[in-house]
Amino acid sequence: MxxxxxxxxxxxxxxxxxxxxxxxxxxxxxxxxxxxxxxxxxxxxxxxxxxxxxxxxxxxxxxxxxxxxxxxxxxxxxxxxxxxxxxxxxxxxxxxxGMDSVYSEDAQVRAMVHGFEDLSPEDRRKVLAIIETFRQS
CATH class of the missing domain: 1.10.260.40 (lambda repressor-like DNA-binding domains)
Incomplete structure (x- = not known):
């Protein structure tokens, strides 16, 4: 490297x-x-x-x-x-x-979200809901 x-x-x-x-x-x-x-x-x-x-x-x-x-x-x-x-x-x-890793509740699905920590609590919940949707698929 x-x-x-x-x-x-x-x-x-x-x-x-x-x-x-x-x-x-x-x-x-x-x-x-x-x-x-x-x-x-x-x-x-x-x-x-x-x-x-x-x-x-x-x-x-x-x-x-x-x-x-x-x-x-x-x-x-x-x-x-x-x-x-x-x-x-x-x-x-x-x-x-600058990507934050966000996981589903069971850690089976991971999403990389730019600036997740800077999102409003409501927007964080929306991102988490999307991740959970993929986990349940």
Whole structure:
């Protein structure tokens, strides 16, 4: 993964959901940047080796702009941090694209909604009703 600068969808509202998640999990697991980078191997393609460098992870933690990760990189980071892929995907979607993950009551249906947290309570209920409709289909 490279450290290329990539503009956020809305640069006026910088989010750091993935950065915070990585920092928290590193502390919980008592793992260094070097160890995390070595552990970030895509479980679906172990032959490619680690997909995150210590430098890229350091930049992510420092709030520097990094290129949004692709699915193999997200799987590798999930493996390295020992969290479900969905958790990493949600944090990356929030940080890089300003998208909030909204789930059905049973967590079987997920929708990505831009600015869900900024919606009025009534509009949030409408979004949740739509998600529940898909769950019941």
């Amino acid at each position: 490279t450290d290329e600068a990539t503009p956020h969808a809305d640069s006026s509202e910088e989010r750091a959901d993935l950065s915070h998640l990585v920092r928290e999990r590193m502390a919980e697991n008592r793992i260094s940047l070097r160890a995390l980078a070595a552990a970030c191997i895509d479980p679906e393609d172990r032959d490619t080796g680690p997909l995150w460098t210590r430098g890229t992870l350091g930049n992510l933690l420092a709030g520097e702009r990094v290129k949004p990760p692709r699915l193999p990189e997200l799987r590798a980071l999930a493996a390295g941090l020992r969290v479900p892929l969905r958790v990493i995907q949600d944090a990356a979607a929030a940080q890089f694209f």
